[in-house]
Amino acid sequence: xxxxxxxxxxxxxxxxxxxxxxxxxxxxxxxxxxxxxxxxxxxxxxxxxxxxxxxxxxxxxxxxxxxxxxxxxxxxxxxxxxxxxxxxxxxxxxxxxxxxxxxxxxxxxxxxxxxxxxxxxxxxxxxxxxxxxxxxxxxxxxxxxxxxxxxxxxxxxxxxxxxxxxxxxxxxxxxxxxxxxxxxxxxxxxxxxxxxxxxxxxxxxxxxxxxxxxxxxxxxxxxxxxxxxxxxxxxxxxxxxxxxx
Amino acid sequence: xxxxxxxxxxxxxxxxxxxxxxxxxxxxxxxxxxxxxxxxxxxxxxxxxxxxxxxxxxxxxxxxxxxxxxxxxxxxxxxxxxxxxxxxxxxxxxxxxxxxxxxxxxxxxxxxxxxxxxxxxxxxxxxxxxxxxxxxxxxxxxxxxxxxxxxxxxxxxxxxxxxxxxxxxxxxxxxxxxxxxxxxxxxxxxxxxxxxxxxxxxxxxxxxxxxxxxxxxxxxxxxxxxxxxxxxxxxxxxxxxxxxx
Numbered sequence: 001x002x003x004x005x006x007x008x009x010x011x012x013x014x015x016x017x018x019x020x021x022x023x024x025x026x027x028x029x030x031x032x033x034x035x036x037x038x039x040x041x042x043x044x045x046x047x048x049x050x051x052x053x054x055x056x057x058x059x060x061x062x063x064x065x066x067x068x069x070x071x072x073x074x075x076x077x078x079x080x081x082x083x084x085x086x087x088x089x090x091x092x093x094x095x096x097x098x099x100x101x102x103x104x105x106x107x108x109x110x111x112x113x114x115x116x117x118x119x120x121x122x123x124x125x126x127x128x129x130x131x132x133x134x135x136x137x138x139x140x141x142x143x144x145x146x147x148x149x150x151x152x153x154x155x156x157x158x159x160x161x162x163x164x165x166x167x168x169x170x171x172x173x174x175x176x177x178x179x180x181x182x183x184x185x186x187x188x189x190x191x192x193x194x195x196x197x198x199x200x201x202x203x204x205x206x207x208x209x210x211x212x213x214x215x216x217x218x219x220x221x222x223x224x225x226x227x228x229x230x231x232x233x234x235x236x237x238x239x240x241x242x243x244x245x
Numbered sequence: 246x247x248x249x250x251x252x253x254x255x256x257x258x259x260x261x262x263x264x265x266x267x268x269x270x271x272x273x274x275x276x277x278x279x280x281x282x283x284x285x286x287x288x289x290x291x292x293x294x295x296x297x298x299x300x301x302x303x304x305x306x307x308x309x310x311x312x313x314x315x316x317x318x319x320x321x322x323x324x325x326x327x328x329x330x331x332x333x334x335x336x337x338x339x340x341x342x343x344x345x346x347x348x349x350x351x352x353x354x355x356x357x358x359x360x361x362x363x364x365x366x367x368x369x370x371x372x373x374x375x376x377x378x379x380x381x382x383x384x385x386x387x388x389x390x391x392x393x394x395x396x397x398x399x400x401x402x403x404x405x406x407x408x409x410x411x412x413x414x415x416x417x418x419x420x421x422x423x424x425x426x427x428x429x430x431x432x433x434x435x436x437x438x439x440x441x442x443x444x445x446x447x448x449x450x451x452x453x454x455x456x457x458x459x460x461x462x463x464x465x466x467x468x469x470x471x472x473x474x475x476x477x478x479x480x481x482x483x484x485x486x487x488x489x490x
Contacts, residue, residue: 007252007398153252155425180400180448188433203425 030106275351
């Protein structure tokens with residue numbers, strides 16, 4: 001089975017994604033936010049690329065149950081209910097709700113993966129659950145899409161992707177054929193003994209700490225804290241009940 | 246001093262390159278070919294993006310001293326004098342000559358770095374010479390541009406870039422500020438004990454071996470075999486005499 005890893009969204013063309021299982025990794029923070037919200041009972045998440053798309057969509061939903069979430073340059077978008085901190089997506093805030101989510105890198109990566117067979121949202125929080133999900137799905141091919149930041153490689157996404165590659169290799173009977181990105185990420189991840197250090201020392205992590213989000217970094221670096229595997233279908237991410245394995 | 250590494254040409258905008266020293270790494274094989282040709286006395290190399298550009302330029306040069314070199318999909322371009330194998334660029338073939346060179350990834354990366362203060366061509370063959378050159382230049386900032394292959398990360402370029410980062414850190418007194426790509430590549434390179442294995446097992450290396458270029462892989466994996474530092478200025482790469490340090 002082919003397992004290819006790409007260091008950012010722009011590398012993956014429709015042809016790469018078509019018919020494959022695409023795993024979108026944006027540790028800081030979109031994937032972590034989606035996983036936390038799903039774990040905490042959100043009904044569904046609708047990822048959109050722009051603020052305008054989010055505002056247009058809102059009036060079409062039940063106003064009692066719909067929230068706007070997202071960030072630009074790390075900060076909550078003006079007029080939105082929630083930012084992009086996974087800690088905001090508590091059961092009190094999101095259980096039973098629909099969240100329209102727009103973030104700088106992550107939701108763009110999800111939107112760009114549309115022709116995939118299935119789009120899985122992964123991060124350190126749900127890594128084991130994702131591996132189990134993929135191993136049982138027996139996919140034709142897996143594309144690991146590290147969202148990156150501002151068009152560049154993000155080390156926290158690359159290391160998370162490398163851990164995923166390593167665990168997939170142990171979990172599946174199929175012989176994996178890795179691209180250079182997957183090999184490099186796997187080898188790099190094997191040298192990393194402390195995920196918290198990787199996340200804190202990353203370029204994006206340092207910027208978020210400066211913005212006051214140090215607690216997010218600790219949360220996003222927690223390995224296997226969640227059992228939910230959010231899956232995007234037809235532009236919607238179903239919450240805990242559907243995603244739970 | 247900022248030292249940023251990018252995993253492929255498309256990541257580097259003009260704004261990234263402007264005023265910086267840009268190091269272009271395309272181990273398989275453009276950088277290795279340019280370094281070998283320079284070491285073997287080529288007078289100058291003119292990198293061009295397309296075959297048409299190469300054919301248009303040829304009649305403007307002295308026909309006794311001008312050669313066309315380059316590849317598409319690894320193979321010599323029809324009607325060209327030389328392919329993109331560094332072993333072809335022997336003293337007999339290139340000493341005193343001007344070579345117009347067009348390759349799939351490398352010459353495109355060089356062309357895209359135009360606003361740089363200086364464009365340096367690097368590979369395993371001349372790594373120590375490049376580090377010495379950069380350390381003495383005291384640059385404002387260094388951009389390491391790994392050319393990649395077909396728009397993806399190439400592990401041989403990424404590892405070569407990581408070795409360069411590590412040696413730069415040892416060679417300069419300035420404190421280096423690394424981006425995530427530079428940190429990841431450096432850590433990965435530290436795990437690699439055999440450059441020949443990296444090059445042979447890379448995706449591009451396996452394809453070149455299938456095309457009959459196994460000898461090129463051994464050559465391109467030779468560390469510090471050459472002392473030439475080719476530098477591109479105004480779209481031309483001066484040969485050995487200008488580049489020798």
